[in-house]
Amino acid sequence: MPRRVDLEERGAVVTAACLRILERDGLASLSVRNAADEAGIAAASLRRLFPTQHALREHCLTIIEARVTARLAALRSTGRELAVETLAQVLPLDAERTTEVLAQVQLGVLSRTDEHLARSARRLNAGVGLVCARALDALAEAGALDPARDRADETDRLHAVVDGLAVEHTWDPTARSAERVLALVGLHLDGLRGPRG
Structure with missing residues (x-):
């Protein structure tokens, strides 16, 4: 259960970060690295959830x-x-x-x-x-x-x-x-x- 809650919380943090990037910098700036930086998490960690820029955009x-x-x-x-x-x-x-x-x-x-x-x-x-x-x-x-x-x-x-x-x-x-x-x-x-x- 804690693992699922952690994933849900991380997903919410990543989503909020992605939407801030979209509003501030545009879709072209929405990358795994930029989203990780905005969310304050390691890019490698984010890549486990969204391995590609396309997957992140689709999310x-x-x-x-x-x-x-x-x-x-x-x-x-x-x-x-x-x-x-x-x-x-x-x-x-x-x-x-x-x-x-x-x-x-x-x-x-x-x-x-x-x-x-x-x-x-x-x-x-x-x-x-x-x-x-x-x-x-x-x-x-x-x-x-x-x-x-x-x-x-x-x-x-x-x-x-x-x-x-x-x-x-x-x-x-x-x-x-x-x-x-x-x-x-x-x-x-x-x-x-x-x-x-």
């Missing part, structure tokens, strides 16, 4: 996905409010979500020349698409989505809106407040009601 992405999933599971609202709150989980509206979006953007850039990262980037991108589909499901269940709309098209369109807002707010968080970003999301969703919505 960070898995943690990010788990955090988004946990936030989504905690939502308790319904209808339009649930749709907006669902989309808010993949927008850089606080420090935690900003780190996640920065990792995703940087991963996308690096994936252009690394097939391992390309698979991870596609997985994260598909995850955002699923979040968008879930938001539309919440609208549909509340009768706030025009049934004549093509669901696949609207999911893709919403994904583009969310990605655009995420990238812009990451680059310049002073351009719009978090409240304005969410208001724009809400305006887009309101436009999906249809003529009698």
Whole structure:
């Protein structure tokens, strides 16, 4: 039991160190050596958990996905409010979500020349698409989505809106407040009601 607790504690320390590196220095700086230095442990010790840079990056992405999933599971609202709150989980509206979006953007850039990262980037991108589909499901269940709309098209369109807002707010968080970003999301969703919505 102590061995398992030790591994879990070390994993938490390494995860926190990795996320600090991602936020401060970017995905390109996330290496086993840098993570070990940031976590204050020996690189050889860290290599037993994550033998390669790719394994370490995958761990960070898995943690990010788990955090988004946990936030989504905690939502308790319904209808339009649930749709907006669902989309808010993949927008850089606080420090935690900003780190996640920065990792995703940087991963996308690096994936252009690394097939391992390309698979991870596609997985994260598909995850955002699923979040968008879930938001539309919440609208549909509340009768706030025009049934004549093509669901696949609207999911893709919403994904583009969310990605655009995420990238812009990451680059310049002073351009719009978090409240304005969410208001724009809400305006887009309101436009999906249809003529009698």
